[in-house]
Amino acid sequence: MKILFLLLFSFNSLAQNSTTLPQEKELDVVDFQNVKDVLKKDGLMQEVQKKKKEVLKIKEIRSDEEKKLYNWPTDNEFWPIATEYWLVKQAPTLMWDFDRPDYGLTQSFASILKTVGYIQKRFRLLAIDSPSPAHLSLPWTSDELCLVFSVPFARSMDLSKLEISLLLLEDVLRMEEGWLKDFATPANLKDLLGSNFKDKKPDLTPIFEVSKGYTKFIQEKGFSFQQQFTITKKMSAILKPHPELWNAYVRLLGKIDRLVKGNQVFSSYVKLYPSPEMQIRWLAPEEKIL
């Protein structure tokens, strides 16, 4: 019996010396290296990495989408909004919300555009009940025109659809030159268009400045003589192959000249479009000096 005890004791002490401590065993259980090895063997680490990447990607997409909500419109999308904003603000003075018959001007203007080569050009017209501006092209998108015409102005001269369309064609040429748009564009607008204002206070002053610019141009600045000369010459060149249109244009300028000289209501016309009298002279054939 004593021998058996001794043997057991010696085995126990041997075992205690050779094997690890219980604490060490516990450490073994939570040995991350071991866990990692097991996970590696099972391919779970790759799965975790894959999931992490997916989560990161989704977060990035969401963040990009959220950022996009704070975008400034692009140039093409800004101008229709700015123009409509001005028209809405000017509704009481321009008086476009009025009853009117269908003048059939859309077809007539489309026909003129087609005749002079503006094929597939889209446009939108707005009739106003105010005498001023008599007619005007406003900045819009690159592939569409936005035009305004005064019904009292057209009515006072009993203008035909063709004559109104010719006036609007003048405005198309003016818009192509970009004079009104350039005048109304605030200095900082180009930097803002298409930019992002996340984490910033949105600065909408440019849209208000554009509105002020339109009003100032129409009421104070107007087109210069040089600009009018350029447009008249361009109109002449465009209409020369169509004598009936060219003659109608000259007659129209004569009508306007008589109106602005004789009717006080339309005397401000020359402030915006100087001067019908000069336009007629510029269209006259040059006298040859022998």
Add this chain to the structure above:
Amino acid sequence: MKALWLFLLLSINVGAEVKAVGVFYFNPFLGHVHQSPARRSPSLTTIQCGHPLKVIEDPNVTVSDEWSYVSVADWKGFVWKKHLTTKRPDCFQSRYPKFYDALSLDLAELFYWGRLHDHWEEGVAKP
């Protein structure tokens, strides 16, 4: 005999039901559901781009080719046909929501902006 015809006519009218044509979406930036099919008719409600509208056919309501009879919320009114699309449009408001919010349009501006889209005459120089 006259009474019989009258009864028959009335019964036909009563039997005729309002039919749903389908759901369409409002396309312009802002607009109106009108009380009658006319450009300047009073507005029942102002709606914005992307608003779904149920186009309906009512045998008691005559509509020209240019207008659609629609049901929206509690209203039944008229919208320009050219302002409706079958697919949800890509609206300015949804592309630039924060910019649109920052405009802070008041009720009068929303109303006039909608009116403006009733007045535009659109065209294209077709070849």
